[in-house]
Amino acid sequence: MNRNQLEVFLNVARTKKISSAAKLLHLTQPAVSTQIKALENYFQTPLFIRSKKGVELTEAGQVVQNYAKKILQNFDSMEQEVDYILGVENQKLTIGATETVGNYAIPCSIWTFRDKYPNAQISLKVGSLSEIVRDLEEGKIDLAVMETVTGVDTKEFNLKDASSDEIIVIRPKDDKYKHLENIFFEQLKEYPFILPAYGFGIRESLEFALEQGGLKEIDLNVISELGSLEAIKSSVKAGYALSICSKMAVQKELHDGDLVEVRLVDLVMPITFKVVYPESNFLSTIAHRFLRFIATPDELTLCE
Amino acid sequence: MNRNQLEVFLNVARTKKISSAAKLLHLTQPAVSTQIKALENYFQTPLFIRSKKGVELTEAGQVVQNYAKKILQNFDSMEQEVDYILGVENQKLTIGATETVGNYAIPCSIWTFRDKYPNAQISLKVGSLSEIVRDLEEGKIDLAVMETVTGVDTKEFNLKDASSDEIIVIRPKDDKYKHLENIFFEQLKEYPFILPAYGFGIRESLEFALEQGGLKEIDLNVISELGSLEAIKSSVKAGYALSICSKMAVQKELHDGDLVEVRLVDLVMPITFKVVYPESNFLSTIAHRFLRFIATPDELTLCE
DNA sequence: AACAATTACGCACCACGTAAGGATA
DNA sequence: TATCCTTACGTGGTGCGTAATTGTT
Numbered sequence: 001m002n003r004n005q006l007e008v009f010l011n012v013a014r015t016k017k018i019s020s021a022a023k024l025l026h027l028t029q030p031a032v033s034t035q036i037k038a039l040e041n042y043f044q045t046p047l048f049i050r051s052k053k054g055v056e057l058t059e060a061g062q063v064v065q066n067y068a069k070k071i072l073q074n075f076d077s078m079e080q081e082v083d084y085i086l087g088v089e090n091q092k093l094t095i096g097a098t099e100t101v102g103n104y105a106i107p108c109s110i111w112t113f114r115d116k117y118p119n120a121q122i123s124l125k126v127g128s129l130s131e132i133v134r135d136l137e138e139g140k141i142d143l144a145v146m147e148t149v150t151g152v153d154t155k156e157f158n159l160k161d162a163s164s165d166e167i168i169v170i171r172p173k174d175d176k177y178k179h180l181e182n183i184f185f186e187q188l189k190e191y192p193f194i195l196p197a198y199g200f201g202i203r204e205s206l207e208f209a210l211e212q213g214g215l216k217e218i219d220l221n222v223i224s225e226l227g228s229l230e231a232i233k234s235s236v237k238a239g240y241a242l243s244i245c246s247k248m249a250v251q252k253e254l255h256d257g258d259l260v261e262v263r264l265v266d267l268v269m270p271i272t273f274k275v276v277y278p279e280s281n282f283l284s285t286i287a288h289r290f291l292r293f294i295a296t297p298d299e300l301t302l303c304e
Numbered sequence: 305m306n307r308n309q310l311e312v313f314l315n316v317a318r319t320k321k322i323s324s325a326a327k328l329l330h331l332t333q334p335a336v337s338t339q340i341k342a343l344e345n346y347f348q349t350p351l352f353i354r355s356k357k358g359v360e361l362t363e364a365g366q367v368v369q370n371y372a373k374k375i376l377q378n379f380d381s382m383e384q385e386v387d388y389i390l391g392v393e394n395q396k397l398t399i400g401a402t403e404t405v406g407n408y409a410i411p412c413s414i415w416t417f418r419d420k421y422p423n424a425q426i427s428l429k430v431g432s433l434s435e436i437v438r439d440l441e442e443g444k445i446d447l448a449v450m451e452t453v454t455g456v457d458t459k460e461f462n463l464k465d466a467s468s469d470e471i472i473v474i475r476p477k478d479d480k481y482k483h484l485e486n487i488f489f490e491q492l493k494e495y496p497f498i499l500p501a502y503g504f505g506i507r508e509s510l511e512f513a514l515e516q517g518g519l520k521e522i523d524l525n526v527i528s529e530l531g532s533l534e535a536i537k538s539s540v541k542a543g544y545a546l547s548i549c550s551k552m553a554v555q556k557e558l559h560d561g562d563l564v565e566v567r568l569v570d571l572v573m574p575i576t577f578k579v580v581y582p583e584s585n586f587l588s589t590i591a592h593r594f595l596r597f598i599a600t601p602d603e604l605t606l607c608e
Numbered sequence: 609a610a611c612a613a614t615t616a617c618g619c620a621c622c623a624c625g626t627a628a629g630g631a632t633a
Numbered sequence: 634t635a636t637c638c639t640t641a642c643g644t645g646g647t648g649c650g651t652a653a654t655t656g657t658t
Binding site: 001004043044045063068077078085 | 306382385
Binding site for chain 4: 004027028030034035038052053
């Protein structure tokens with residue numbers, strides 16, 4: 001039994017569903033399932049009672065839950081105290097990010113990260129891909145987060161996958177689109193469509209996802225190409241057309257019902273953020289901590 | 305960072321030597337070294353100061369030590385509390401063991417194990433290999449510990465390596481053997497030798513070790529074959545001859561100086577105990593706990 | 609049909625052992 | 634030379650994803 005299994009366990013206990021925990025942890029259902037089974041095998045007793053609508057803690061499971069919380073808290077405290085000794089709080093951290101990532105995906109992560117180091121000087125610099133790459137090379141930023149890594153010298157810099165987002169199709173809440181729930185990509189061309197402009201990040205991610213999905217080219221009824229997320233959101237809300245964007249960028253609208261997600265049955269379009277950073281030796285301790293943070297699967301979940 | 309690394313870390317902190325910790329954990333020096341390095345990389349700071357004669361905790365290292373102790377205690381408490389719910393204390397456990405293992409290697413482990421379950425009914429049955437195998441098949445014992453597994457139906461039973469002992473050459477403390485410290489196996493035949501009898505376990509282990517070492521047959525100046533460890537020890541002590549036995553079996557004599565170990569430079573003769581047990585489903589919970597215990601590397605170290 | 613969980617299988621990574629190297633008394 | 638630690642490299646076990654299966658609403 002190890003730390004990771006306890007983290008998985010706690011997420012299952014909290015959500016009362018293996019599938020939900022898997023989503024939070026950015027793992028698949030079977031992965032979580034086998035981890036729980038391994039724990040139960042270790043203790044030689046069931047920790048959950050499986051029922052129709054999820055799982056429920058057994059008595060032994062409750063004991064494990066209590067201790068697991070304590071243990072993970074101790075891990076956290078240990079890291080905090082070490083950080084205090086190292087004076088991580090006094091260090092400065094400047095993160096670079098491209099437009100889409102920087103404006104929608106990263107800010108809430110930074111808030112969460114700042115909670116851990118409330119007195120550190122953490123700043124975010126948003127710019128175009130080329131600007132960010134140049135800043136990285138000139139050492140003006142400690143590390144950068146972006147969707148694509150074109151133009152980055154992969155010999156000079158390291159890459160790491162961060163938590164992933166997803167491209168989704170959005171539609172107005174109007175009743176006339178009501179039947180649009182689960183459709184094939186092909187069917188999209190029956191509706192007016194707004195395409196994000198190039199250089200906007202998401203357009204490139206879309207084309208890459210289409211290629212991966214075996215759908216070679218964009219054959220849609222494009223009524224316009226817009227270079228601003230706000231413009232896209234407004235246009236779709238107003239009922240003019242469908243469009244796409246990153247799911248994180250419209251969390252609020254989806255939740256409030258101002259926009260509705262159209263699920264594609266034959267295509268998923270994941271976005272994997274890349275964190276770009278120089279050789280370990282050139283990284284400050286707090287930059288290391290941010291790397292650890294952004295690579296930890298469930299740290300970003302507060303934002304969803 | 306995980307539980308295992310903390311356990312390694314604590315052993316290094318306690319012994320102040322990576323090599324000593326490795327021995328206690330039945331690991332190699334590089335294995336422990338890399339684990340410590342991984343921890344230090346995780347925290348981005350040294351946890352030990354390496355010096356000529358070992359290692360010393362840094363300030364950060366002391367913090368980690370304190371929390372690591374807490375965390376591992378919590379793991380222990382968690383397991384204890386789960387065991388309490390499952391009523392493991394009320395279960396009965398009967399362990400079978402062959403002569404050598406049962407008389408020398410296992411008893412101290414059982415004491416340690418009994419500390420964890422003071423009210424459980426734990427008994428040890430020592431017998432010949434065939435007796436133990438029969439008891440296992442008849443379900444009279446829950447599991448068995450032995451050196452060789454000849455005669456065990458490996459389809460019906462599972463095997464697991466437990467902590468290992470070592471066969472060593474012993475000599476009298478007499479001054480006339482004083483020059484015998486580090487010699488080649490070949491040189492042994494210049495001295496009178498007592499060989500343990502077959503069926504005694506260790507004889508089989510010896511022949512296996514010789515075969516592994518590329519030394520096909522026992523070409524020694526054998527003056528007698530004895531079937532009792534006590535007889536062997538007495539004879540060697542009395543100065544009649546050299547002999548072999550498991551290191552654990554003569555811990556006390558080696559420490560007191562009544563017997564002396566002769567190191568072979570061209571041959572090491574490890575003994576790996578095998579734990580034999582039926583299908584998981586047929587095992588009581590406490591038997592499972594004993595399996596977990598005996599397979600955990602550093603649980604047996606209290607006996608060395 | 610849709611959702612929740614399990615099982616089977618292939619792959620990629622990590623911890624380990626072996627071997628070799630370096631530093632110090 | 635002996636002791637103690639580190640670095641380099643090959644290998645096996647474990648955790649994960651994919652895909653297929655079962656069971657429930």
